[in-house]
Amino acid sequence: MNGGQSRVETPKDPRKPDDDIVSSRNFRQTESHDTQDFKIKNSIPDQSISDLPNRHLINRLPHIPQLHRPTKEELLAAATGFWSRLKIRFKWFSIRSVRPFNLDEIAALFSWVLLGHLVWVVLGTTTFFSLVILAINTVFAQETLAGWVGNYLTKSSGVKVVFESAIVPKWKNGVITFKNVFVSRRPGQGAGNVSKGSSKTAAAAAAAAALSDQPARDASGQRSASDEEEDTNYTQFDLSIDSVNVTLSFTKWINGKGLLRDVEVKGIRGVVDRRQVRWLDDDIDPKSYRHEHNPGDFEIDSFKMHDVLVTIYQPDDFRPFSVSIFSCDLPQLRKQWLFYDFLSANMVSGSVDNSLFTIHPRQTHSFTGEQLVDGTGEDGKPNPWKKHSRIRVDGLNIDHLNRGVQGPFSWIHEGTVDIVADIMLPADNDESLAKVMASFYDRLEATVTSNQQPMTLPQQQSELEEVLDEDKRFLVMDLRLNLNNVRAAVPLFTRDLSYMNNALIRPIVAYINSRRTFIPINCRLAKRVSDFNGSWTIFDSGLMDDLSAVTYDAFARDVMDEQARKRRFKKVGFWSLQLAAQAIFMGMAGNIIA
Template identity: 45%
Template structure:
């Protein structure tokens, strides 16, 4: 009980006085309780004896606070916060407590932990937030007015690393919101002799920008003037030179990628590029042709491999060698996914979307659409490059002035190129999955076909023959890039080259037939070709020429033209065409006019039938004069055809004029009322149609129409209704009256014929009305000429009385004549 009472009393005292030491009696009871544990008792007594007086482990600041305590004991955080004065003292107390959960001095372990935490934190910051780290450095440099020094150091580093002069005319600004670093007013150039530009000043930059670029000098008509402004390079310099001004370059950095050998830049966005690209110093030796493989670039660790690349508002002037005319190249906006230095051409062709202008010809690079699906699971990506109206000389320069493209002297070309990029994995499982997808896609190949890039042709395009057996035996273990090319040459002219020594024997024999074929079909020459290349051909290629694609395309164009010229079918077609040409030309003008008039009449009647069915349209008449064309519309309700204040007839005139492309103010439409609508088959057919739609019985409606036609003066009529009239089985009902002819030319002259369809609940019914009009010499109510077999009964003429003359030639006996008449 003694121990229990002492324990309870000690706890009550501690709860009442938490900051004071226990009394002597309680200390005695505690000492008595600890005697049973000698070692713990000795350690506890030593610790309690040192705690109130051992203040050397505290800093002077905490010593001063501990002195203010009412009793010497180990201080708590709340006690020190209550004794602190000011924000910074409380902050110091909280920092001490947060770091080591105490108030003693920092020892060597604590300092080493702080230093390790600081270093590891910065390393983690640099690895994870590389862009933010460098943004903080640039922001600090800008605040210390060291931006010029930083920009100069980066400029010198990039100039020495790339061999291209790079100058920053403005400070490097961090974009905290987008987590990017922005470089403003960047100047990139490479001049002859590898010379570097002097330090950039604000005034000199604006002057240089005006010298190398002038917006007014980029019109198509002033290319020669622009060419005079820029001096050609020295003759000893044989590489490409350029001078570019960039408004802004936004980059996102990643140290992880740099450690992985993929470069420091992760994403990049370039906006506002203006400048000149000069290749006039580049020369070729045609006697020693170059091999594209020799100009491919080898991979080096640290080459950039961007995850995304965006370019906007690019406009440069390009100067090509061999006195080629200068032209402009612009990119409105381009979004590229992966953009790698080693696969520059591959990634450029596999861009997500790109639009621009090449020598005043619009081009686009996008993903082609399919009718039934949005993804191609059997390939990596399919890109469609389309350009319209580009000059042929660009294709000649890209193909190396060889083949049939070099024989074309003038013309334009529309091109649609579908490029299929395969997956670049070699795993067996991946190949098996792709093979299964291919087999599955073959079943629905027709539904998954891509929408064509150009309009469908009336005749098949020229195609090259199948690849030879040697090409078919190419190992397909490597991934293949498939290129489907649709070229359409327009308004082309070709000529035989003056020097044919570089042509082979076969090419020399086919050059004249090919040139003759091109000149004979100058309006449009469509060519379809297919090229397959190994994906390794794009490894290290920066341009199309380095891949060898343009040479392959030129060869396929030649194969298509040569195959067409030499094929037996083409020769037979040309021979037959020549034989028929003379006979067709004689009747071509008349036949064309007859066909055009017939098509025009049929389309016009169909249009009026659809638009004026409720107005009782019964036909039309076209009168063509040298000044205008008049169309007379016959209808039963002419007032509805004219419309309110002539609005309807004006609308019809505008529609017909726009549809058939009549000149302005050369077409007039008139409305003529049908005198006797009972003799109009169209009007009666429409009347029967609306009666059936109104719910009238078929027999009653047909008999009513027949009776009305016969009462209007027709010689005969015939009404036929076919379809599901009563039961589920379809049948036809015919109603006739009067006289009707069925053969010969009189059918066209006397019989008016009309066909309509009406949709009822039981289905669609077909209506057919025939009316045999009477003979009318005046041509108003019928045909002016009679039937060929018509018989006219002529009444006999009255005979005059015979006079009797006497033999003696005296006066006639007038009295005898009446007596003879009476006897008769």
């Protein structure tokens, strides 16, 4: 040993490997494992690893493995509760993922829900309102619902409405049903009020009020001061309705045609009181009573009515009579064309004062009737007539026709009448008549333009266009009247007849009384369709005055024919008598000569 400590080397275990060898071996194993993982994960073959520097840049980029997208079943399996599974199902249905909604998806969902409800309201208005009614039609909300509906009806019609039971939607028929409804219009109700209760109780109360609160008149015929505060010159009624089925239409409402689309009414009972109706002027024009169109007036696409029985009280102490409608089917019912739509009915049957009446399509015999069905004639041209209907009334008392009118009907004070009226209703598409009017317009325009005064041409053209637009469509009625056991009297005042026509009054009355057992009358009436615009009755349409005029002409024609026939009989009788006298004288002369 040389002056220091000598390092003692411990002998190595021959079974333990060297540290350098172990480190080198671990490095090679780690590198080998990393290379294998890189090959497996990136799917790079062994021979391509050494070629990476020589490949294209895109090919040298590492291929990132696709992340595993969980399926719906895996997400549902990982859910912890009902709401979690419901959330997963909704998101999977909407966006096929469970990530949060972004702004675009929220806006799209809101738009889809909004437009879906809008389409539902427009196309299925009845279903929409049925769900609304079902939602609020509970025990505590029946009065509220009845008040809402009643206020709407009161605002649109101004009558009192009483609901006995709740409003029920019928899902099977797709309608909304009102049951046991009482409707009343009487003085003292103001703008009308709405309540919920028994319709029978309300009807009894209205009848008692009508009997106890009759307007009193003093000796001078003037109304009391309390009655002058409210105008009662209108038709009053108390009606009980068993059921009303309606379907609604949002499209009609948005177009200003009312909310109702189809209406079916069953079981109407009540009283219609017109005893307070009075006319302030005897010479008033019936056209002034026509209805003026307002936005929102109903235009029902289909109207049906069954089992109707009402008692009508007329003014001037006319006897009360009953009107019954067994069945009624109208293709449309418009407030502006109320009377015209009843004339265009598919079928109406009932009775007026115990006289049966019907409105039905006319049955044509010896014809195919094809032109009445498809709207085209035999030559293929458009048929100007939309429908041929027949109105038949059997045994109607004549006093229903001689009140408030002038002419022969007002002279007849006893008897009955059978009415058969064949009505030809013009088509809505008036193309065939337009061609005729256009040719007439062309000829008239050529005549006007040939005139040497062109300054009057624009005014004449405008007047001509107005006349053509107004007189384009006509309703034609072939009327057959059979007067049974009638008796007539000469009127005291006949201001509606001229001097020449006044001279025929006594012959017509004598003709009626001489043939009182059975008198047939045939006449034809043509009336503009525009005259029915706004008319609700036969009087304000002017149809009653026109019927009186054509009936007078038919009577005058029959009387003239009767007088001419009598003159012919007298001439024939005188000629026969003359021949007989000549033969006698010639025979007597021959005997004398012999």
